Every structure is written in C-alpha cells, then in structure tokens.
Amino acid sequence: MILFVVLAVLGGVLVSLSRQLNGRLALTTSALMASFWNHLIGFAALLAALLAAPALWPAALAEVPPWAWLGGPVGVLFVASGSWLILRIGATATAILVIAGQMVGGVALDLARGVARGVALDALGIALILAGVALAALRPDRRANRNPRRGKDRPDDR
C-alpha cells in the first residue's frame, strides 16, 4: 500500500517537474516549441514502452468514440500555456490555479454529462477553491501602494 501511495504522490511531483522543465525550455525558445518537444520526446518514450510490452497494443480501435482522439491537440495548448505561465507567476501559483480550474472544470463536465455527484461536497469544495483563487489572483499591489508617485502602469511586470 505504501508503494502505491508513493507512486500516486510521485505522479503529482512528475506533473510539476514536467512543467518546470518545459518552462525552462520555453525560456530560451518559445512556449509552443517547449510543447512540441514535450510531445515528441514523450511519444518516443511511450513508443519504447509499447515496443517492450507488445501486449499493450490494442486489438481493435472500433470501440473508441471519434472525439476521444482529440486529447493530443488539447494537450498541446495545455502544455504551451503551462510553460508560458510558470515563467510569469511561478510554479506554485501555476500549479494551484491549474488544480482549481481542473476541479471546477471536472465538476462542470460531470454535470454536463449527467454523472451523479455529491452536491453538498461539490458546493463546499468549489467555494473553498474559489476563495483560494481570489486570494491568489487579487493581491493588492504593494509596490504601487508604497510609492504612489511612481507611475501606476509598469510594463516591466509583464
């Protein structure tokens, strides 16, 4: 059991690590270029895994709904946006805001698909999440407040 707990935590650490590495790559290339390398090298690694374990090649693909193949294109945009944002707001803020959007988006998708959920837990959970989002996103600008004579528009912060 301890092993699976470690694996589950490791899964999250690797998500964060991946975003940091892609952010570093985007720093000297571009966010889209980082997303391209992420997908190409991930593809090569997974291809090696499937060649090593041929039983994982699916026997038939007729059961797959056509829209289920669109995860790759959505992933390109997701990885590019994460590589761009981590350079601007840091790893922690990117991680917690993405988690917040993932949770709220997941509930919305479940509701849209008619999946049964615990309404009270969802409502309380989303309230806490949105409070956290507001706390992170709506920070008063201390520098501007301390130095009211300096210009309010500071393009150096983008």
Place this chain on the structure above:
Amino acid sequence: MTPAGWRLLHHGLAFLSGGLLALMLLLNGTLAAATNATFASLAAHGSGAVLALAILLALPKGPAGGPVWRAGAPAWAYLGGISGAVTVIVTALAMNSALALSGTLALGLAGQAAFAALADRLGLFGLPVRRLGWRDLAALALILAGSGLVILGGAG
C-alpha cells in the same frame, strides 16, 4: 496594464487552462478506457507532436528566420516529455490499487503543489527563486482542501 491587472490576467488564464486539463483528461480517459493508459498517452503525444509541428512550420517567420528549435537550453530541459510519460504509467499503477481514482488524484495534487512550492523556494531548474508569503500558502491550503471535497463529491 497595472501589475495587479497582469496578475489577475495570468491567474485567470492558469485557471482556464485547468479547465482545459479537465477536458483533456476526459478525452484521454475515454481513449484509455477503450484501450489502455499507455496506448492512450502514446496516441495523445503523437497527435500533439504532429499538430505542434504543423503550427510551428505554419507560423510567420520572425527575426530568427523560422522556428528556434534549440537555443541556449540545457539538455535536461528537453526531458519534460519523459516526466509526462512516466506520470501516465505510475498514475495508472496507483489507480489500479486500493487508492482508486480518487485517492490517486488527491495524493497527486498534494505532491504536485508541494513540489512546486519547493521548486519556487529553491529556484530549481533555472527558474527564479520566489518566496511564498502567507497569502500564497493560504491559497494553496484552500485550493487543496476544496479539491479534496470535490474529489469526495465525485467518489460518492
């Protein structure tokens, strides 16, 4: 735009990209249910690489005269894709244990936030050191606690 305006925009975009992630997980999860997690991730990485390449080649040429494939990044910065590929495998293993989807998801979110906080604090991987104040930590705690409740809401 003011710094507070940029901050709101960037955080808003990060929140929206999380919604995109939820959609991606639904799409890849559906493909994985009809095949398996490793094949689904292979297909998503392959189609993503082709699409990203097509966009890079179609973009108008900038001052560098085309896409900058490699520029000043250390070799390890190209390993984000390996990290992502291993994620799929360890997560699939954990999900098939007693942790199930909800336990795996909750522990993964905690691991992700903790490692991000460590990376900011130490300035890991060539990214700047960022000190986390009480607002950052309170936002992290609120979002993780709320996520725990939402995960319970989905498991029940």
